[in-house]
Amino acid sequence: MTTATLPAASPTQAADAQTLIRQIEQYLATQTPRTAHRLVTKTTDQLIAEALRQPDQTPASAPTLAVPGKLLRILPDWTLTFARQLHAGTTRHITxxxxxxxxxxxxxxxxxxxxxxxxxxxxxxxxxxxYVLRQLGYGDDRTAAEAGRHLTNILAARGIQQPIHQWNDGHGRTQTEVLHLIREAANNAREIQ
Structure with missing residues (x-):
């Protein structure tokens, strides 16, 4: 999938945790679902959920968290953990x-x-x-570290030896440059997988 198909932000859209989770889930839903075996049509996550459910239990919908965007901006990042607990409570494997x-x-x-x-x-x-992704339960420390290696490799290929955070904070740096670096690293990671 190319980055051009990610949902675009609307200027009037509230930037809250639930919106971000919903957008992440929409993106992940477009990815090829992993199944336990090629002959099994359900995803591994669906099979696990069915196995853990009691026979008379029906699937419950996850509670929602609606934190207004302005409030989310002033709350400390550790509050993202609560959004994670309300959403699913576990770490979801992502590439x-x-x-x-x-x-x-x-x-x-x-x-x-x-x-x-x-x-x-x-x-x-x-x-x-x-950090936001990790706090919300999308990926783990290994995934983030490997992503960092891909970013560092792209910078090194450009002749830049700065750590990612120093490059990000460089004088004159723009959001466009940052997004371009991240997308280039994503394409590189996709080719290697």
Missing amino acids: VAQHLELTALVIQQHGWARGRMRNTSGGRCILGAQ
Whole structure:
């Protein structure tokens, strides 16, 4: 999937945790579902859910969290853990390419920050966007570290030896450049997978 098919942010759309989770789930739904075996038509997650459900239990819908965007911008990042618990409560496996695509989505939705992980208007630097995904339960530390290696490799191929956070914070850096780097790393990760 190319990054052009990610949902675009509307200027009037509230940037809240539930909206971000919904957009991440929409993106992941377009990915090829993984199944336990090629002859099985249900995904592994569906099979596990069915196995754990009691015979008389019907699937319950996940509770929703509606935090207004302005409030989310001033709340500390640890509150994202509560959104994760309300959404699913577990870590969802995603590929490195998906992690990078979703990192770009977070920056598109919340804006971009330079000099800090998150600014007061909700913008995120590259590492801050990765942190949001981790706190919401999308991927794990290994996935984020591997994504960081892909970003570093792209910078090295350009002759840049700075760590990602220093490059992100560079004087004159733009959100467009940041998104371009992330998407290039996502394409690179997709080719390797």
